Amino acid sequence: MMCALTQELAATRAGTTGPWSNTTLFGPRGEATVGSVSLTEIADRFGTPAYVVDEADLRSRCRAYRQALPGATIAYAGKAFLCRSVASWIREEGLSLDVCSGGELAIARAVGFPGERIIFHGNAKTPHELQDAIAYGVGRIVVDNLAEITRLAALVPLGHHQKVLLRVIPDIEAGAHPAIRTGGQGQKFGLSTLSGEVDSAVARVLAQPGLRLVGLHCHIGSQITTAQPYARAVRMLVEQLARIRDAHGITLPELDLGGGHAISYRAGESGLDLAKLAAAVRLALVDWSAAFSLPVPALTVEPGRAISGPAGVTLYRVIAVKRHGARTFVAVDGGMSDNPRPSLYGARYTLRMIGRPNLAGTRPVTVVGHHCEAGDILAEDVELPADVRPGDVLVAAATGAYNHSMASTYNLTGRPPVVAVDDGQARLVVRREEPEDFLRRDVGL
Ligand SMILES: Cc1ncc(COP(=O)(O)O)c(C=O)c1O
Numbered sequence: 001m002m003c004a005l006t007q008e009l010a011a012t013r014a015g016t017t018g019p020w021s022n023t024t025l026f027g028p029r030g031e032a033t034v035g036s037v038s039l040t041e042i043a044d045r046f047g048t049p050a051y052v053v054d055e056a057d058l059r060s061r062c063r064a065y066r067q068a069l070p071g072a073t074i075a076y077a078g079k080a081f082l083c084r085s086v087a088s089w090i091r092e093e094g095l096s097l098d099v100c101s102g103g104e105l106a107i108a109r110a111v112g113f114p115g116e117r118i119i120f121h122g123n124a125k126t127p128h129e130l131q132d133a134i135a136y137g138v139g140r141i142v143v144d145n146l147a148e149i150t151r152l153a154a155l156v157p158l159g160h161h162q163k164v165l166l167r168v169i170p171d172i173e174a175g176a177h178p179a180i181r182t183g184g185q186g187q188k189f190g191l192s193t194l195s196g197e198v199d200s201a202v203a204r205v206l207a208q209p210g211l212r213l214v215g216l217h218c219h220i221g222s223q224i225t226t227a228q229p230y231a232r233a234v235r236m237l238v239e240q241l242a243r244i245r246d247a248h249g250i251t252l253p254e255l256d257l258g259g260g261h262a263i264s265y266r267a268g269e270s271g272l273d274l275a276k277l278a279a280a281v282r283l284a285l286v287d288w289s290a291a292f293s294l295p296v297p298a299l300t301v302e303p304g305r306a307i308s309g310p311a312g313v314t315l316y317r318v319i320a321v322k323r324h325g326a327r328t329f330v331a332v333d334g335g336m337s338d339n340p341r342p343s344l345y346g347a348r349y350t351l352r353m354i355g356r357p358n359l360a361g362t363r364p365v366t367v368v369g370h371h372c373e374a375g376d377i378l379a380e381d382v383e384l385p386a387d388v389r390p391g392d393v394l395v396a397a398a399t400g401a402y403n404h405s406m407a408s409t410y411n412l413t414g415r416p417p418v419v420a421v422d423d424g425q426a427r428l429v430v431r432r433e434e435p436e437d438f439l440r441r442d443v444g445l
């Protein structure tokens with residue numbers, strides 16, 4: 001049901017593009033709603049900073065992937081943002097789930113996520129994590145290195161089989177920042193095709209009766225804006241399938257292309273076009289399989305950011321405004337602890353003031369956090385009302401991925417709550433971390 005405010009604002013939304021979730025509406029007097037819930041009311045009720053997640057938006061992106069890639073397995077990468085609510089939405093939308101730690105597996109387990117639909121990743125999985133994954137019956141474990149193979153095989157109960165994929169290095173450099181390019185030779189993930197590591201891994205897995213090799217995996221990087229690197233990755237993986245067939249006499253039925261699909265963070269930026277990605281990948285799969293006389297393998301993709309990123313916004317309250325020379329600093333009650341991406345990758349975000357009309361025009365400001373670091377900058381050179389002042393509420397767009405999941409407690413700042421909104425209702429799904437939480441962990445003296 002649409003509330004009156006939302007109906008009024010709907011008229012103002014027409015033509016809106018950019019980084020905001022599908023249900024976000026802004027009005028001329030500073031009104032702002034997501035999921036038909038007022039963001040200023042959320043700020044008042046749950047405090048700031050607060051993450052807000054738009055359930056309908058996140059679910060609609062799951063559906064868009066299923067429609068664009070019919071027949072493919074869509075595994076949401078939980079590292080982008082996982083809590084029990086999100087895991088349930090992913091399960092209900094029929095997606096699979098990529099987890100990469102015992103913690104992420106525990107969330108999946110807590111909502112009874114079907115084990116067969118879980119893919120377990122990691123370049124340094126501990127024996128304990130492997131044990132948990134096998135005990136839960138995860139569908140696939142992605143082997144990253146040779147040492148893992150015997151360790152894993154030793155944990156599979158007699159008479160059982162664990163399906164595995166091998167993560168290979170495709171030798172493709174793609175991604176928005178060097179720290180998130182994971183497909184080249186000089187980085188830590190995967191097995192090298194150049195040094196014979198892939199061949200050794202195939203031979204070792206085939207020698208283990210408890211392991212069943214079903215395919216290859218690669219993940220080339222993150223925030224990738226075009227389909228072309230994925231088409232190249234398909235070619236490289238299919239070549240490897242042909243090499244494995246020729247050298248070991250087996251035809252592997254699955255290819256997992258990982259995630260990395262870009263989203264828009266600011267007006268004028270576009271994310272990776274899903275239709276173009278689907279077309280390029282399909283074409284490459286069909287063509288290269290034919291070229292190597294292989295059956296077309298079953299496809300898996302693992303989008304994280306593209307499912308949860310645009311669904312999230314973060315609310316902050318302005319604490320102080322000061323001018324140093326030509327620069328105006330707007331200091332808020334959050335910062336690099338709830339969003340480390342600007343300081344880690346130079347990521348740029350969209351922020352706007354909500355809750356009152358802007359009658360003063362705008363000016364460029366630097367929005368900074370409250371942490372004891374000069375680099376604690378949330379957004380450089382963003383236009384905010386010229387009279388922005390303490391008490392104002394700011395909203396940051398597209399913070400649904402790699403914000404809550406990468407949040408820290410630096411300066412013993414409690415991590416913000418997560419509020420889910422849908423159809424006029426707001427509900428707390430992750431509570432705020434309080435000083436008592438720190439004291440509970442601190443068992444010293
Ligand atoms: C193996 C794997 N799959 C999927 C993802 C999801 O990436 P993104 O959130 O960029 O789609 C990642 C992280 O980059 C990853 O390491």
Ligand SMILES: N[C@@H](CCCC[NH3+])C(=O)O
Pocket residue numbers: 079180222223341345401402406
């Ligand atoms: N954490 C990164 C993405 C890396 C994803 C994991 N391989 C980001 O915020 O952009």
